[in-house]
Amino acid sequence: APNSLTLGGLFFMVVPAIITIISCQDLSSPAPQWVYLLNAIGIFIYQTCDALDGKQARRTGSQSSFGELFDHGCDAISTIFAALSSIYVLQLGTG
Structure with a gap:
């Protein structure tokens, strides 16, 4: 399922x-x-x-507006964690 791919990627x-x-x-x-x-x-x-999640949704015919919103929401959450991870990896708070 495409939403499972999205959630797994976020994990x-x-x-x-x-x-x-x-x-x-x-x-x-x-x-x-x-x-x-x-x-x-x-x-x-x-x-x-x-x-892969969008391609899977189109291939199986299971695309929906909820799936698109869920994908964008997970992208927003992952951006926050990517930024936090980058800050800690680059040690940007030691200035």
Whole structure:
């Protein structure tokens, strides 16, 4: 189902961001290397799922205005977590 792809992609964006926030709370010490790799993999999976959900909806004939709204809402939420993750990975608060 296309909405499952959207929600699954969002999961792979939110979980690495939360792990990053937990692993480097003070923004001055680096996180373990696996955290950075997890963020990269999460972004890749999210982008792939985001690209596939619309195509899947059109292919199965299950596109709807709710699905489109759900997709845009998940995109907005993932943007927040991508920004937070980037802030923590780049340690932008240590200025």
